[in-house]
Every structure is written in C-alpha cells, then in structure tokens.
Amino acid sequence: MTAETIDHATLSRLVEAGAVHGALVVGKTGGWSVVIRYGKAERPLVAQRSRQVRVFKRMDTLVSYLKDVGISQFDVDAADYVSETASRPDRAAALRRTHEAAGYDKWFREQVEEAIREADDPNTVWIPHEVVEEEMARERAELLALLKNEGK
Numbered sequence: 001m002t003a004e005t006i007d008h009a010t011l012s013r014l015v016e017a018g019a020v021h022g023a024l025v026v027g028k029t030g031g032w033s034v035v036i037r038y039g040k041a042e043r044p045l046v047a048q049r050s051r052q053v054r055v056f057k058r059m060d061t062l063v064s065y066l067k068d069v070g071i072s073q074f075d076v077d078a079a080d081y082v083s084e085t086a087s088r089p090d091r092a093a094a095l096r097r098t099h100e101a102a103g104y105d106k107w108f109r110e111q112v113e114e115a116i117r118e119a120d121d122p123n124t125v126w127i128p129h130e131v132v133e134e135e136m137a138r139e140r141a142e143l144l145a146l147l148k149n150e151g152k
Contacts, residue, residue, distance in 0.1 A: 005043055020071065027080050027081020028081065033045065
C-alpha cells in the first residue's frame with residue numbers, strides 16, 4: 001500500500017480509534033469508489049489483493065460495506081457516475097438476439113423430434129422418390145404453361 005491509499009485493515013483500525021471524520025462516495029463509470037477522510041488526509045480505499053482503487057458496482061453493496069466498517073454517514077459525488085449498462089447499449093440487442101436464437105433452437109429441436117417420431121412410427125406412409133419427382137415435374141410444367149400464357 002502506498003501512502004496515497006488506504007486498505008480495509010487500516011480503515012477498520014482508524015474507525016475503531018475514532019479517527020475517521022468523513023467519507024466521500026465518488027461515482028465513476030461502472031460503479032462507486034470511496035475516499036476516506038481522517039486527520040488532514042483524504043485517501044481512496046483500495047482492494048486488498050490488487051491494491052487498485054476499489055470500485056463497487058452497486059451502491060447498496062457499498063453502503064453495506066461502509067455500515068459494516070462503522071461508517072453510517074457519508075457524502076456522495078455522482079457527477080461522473082455512468083452505469084455500466086449505459087456504457088454498454090449493445091447488451092440489450094445482444095440479449096434480444098440470444099432470446100431469439102434460443103426460441104429458434106427450441107423450435108428446431110421440436111421439429112427434429114417430431115420427424116424422428118414420424119420416421120419411427122410403423123404407420124407412416126413413405127412416398128418413393130420417383131413419385132415425388134414425377135409430381136414436381138408435372139407441377140413445374142403447369143406453372144411454366146401458366147407463365148407462358150400470361151405473357152401472351
């Protein structure tokens with residue numbers, strides 16, 4: 001920890017000693033950080049492992065943390081706060097596409113299951129390929145004749 005920051009253990013000791021005289025919650029893109037005021041110093045709270053300024057994604061999580069430490073009153077500066085969802089407008093479209101894909105996947109699986117049931121059913125009537133080809137050739141000839149007559 002550098003002299004410009006404060007970690008959880010130090011904050012807990014300062015609160016127990018009654019040395020903390022304020023906290024400022026500062027809005028950032030995607031969350032909230034905390035600046036602790038004690039003596040003549042103001043220090044941002046850092047995460048234990050990363051030693052980076054700790055950012056709380058949700059205000060209620062931050063409020064619970066501060067209350068658990070013993071700080072129940074604090075100032076809030078929301079001037080630079082931007083929610084993560086506001087910075088990611090593409091997420092709604094991506095979620096919509098995911099739901100559409102899931103719907104199609106469900107429909108497709110149902111169609112495959114139905115086809116398998118039909119194929120396994122001993123009462124299913126199978127039409128030989130040659131018969132289907134003959135019927136399609138007849139329908140194609142009828143359509144071509146219709147088109148030829150419309151052109152006249």
